[in-house]
Amino acid sequence: MATEAFEEIAETFEFLDDWEDRYRHVIELGKALPPLDDALKVPATKVEGCASQVWIVPRIDGQGASAVLDFEGESDAMIVRGLIAILHALYAGLTLEEALSVDARAELTRLGLNDHLSAQRSNGLRAMVERLRGIAAAEAA
Template sequence: MATEAFEELAETFEFLDDWEDRYRHVIDMGKAFPPLDDAVKVPATKVDGCASQVWILPRIEGQGPEAQFDFEGESDAMIVRGLIAVLHALYAGLSVKDVGAVDAPAELARLGLNDHLSAQRSNGLRAMVERIRKTAQEAATV
């Protein structure tokens, strides 16, 4: 299960011939992703387990399993900002119930990210996915 935005991203990645072009595309996505207000860059929004500074601020509209999931995010590293934008394409607009149904490793593998990220970046990406999933799961039970 993936959003339409993520499907479009996967198609773009298929069109890009080599990893350097894909890497640049991820960085460009990060540059285009809106920055977070400094006031929300607090310990509660910081994602542990990332080599870079990463903050994710969930935005949930509604209540219960059908509430709509969205988030803002930022990092001090451009590639990580891009990865946040990739995750936004993967999850934004789903119901909190559906966020948990996304097989993030499989979807991200479609982009070839697994083969080209350092171990630290891969760990950070997993930490971001876990934060998103946990937040959505908690919202689904409210």
């Protein structure tokens, strides 16, 4: 299950033949993210397991499994900011129950990210997905 925003990214990736163009597109997505308030860049919002500095701040609207997930995020690395933007497109606006049912690995594979990210970036992306799933699971309970 993918959101409309994620489907748009997937369609753009299909249109871009060259990985360098896709890489630039990921960076552009990251540049479009609003900056995260420095007051929110605290240990509780930092994502461990990323080579870069990464913060994810959840915004949950409602209660229980039907609450809607949204989040803000930022990184000190441009490509990682772009990955945060992609994850935002994948998860934002879903209920917590829907977010927990997303097969992030399969959806991200559609973009070809696994083939072109370094091992460190792949581990960081996995850590961000785990953080979002953890937030959804904790809030849904």
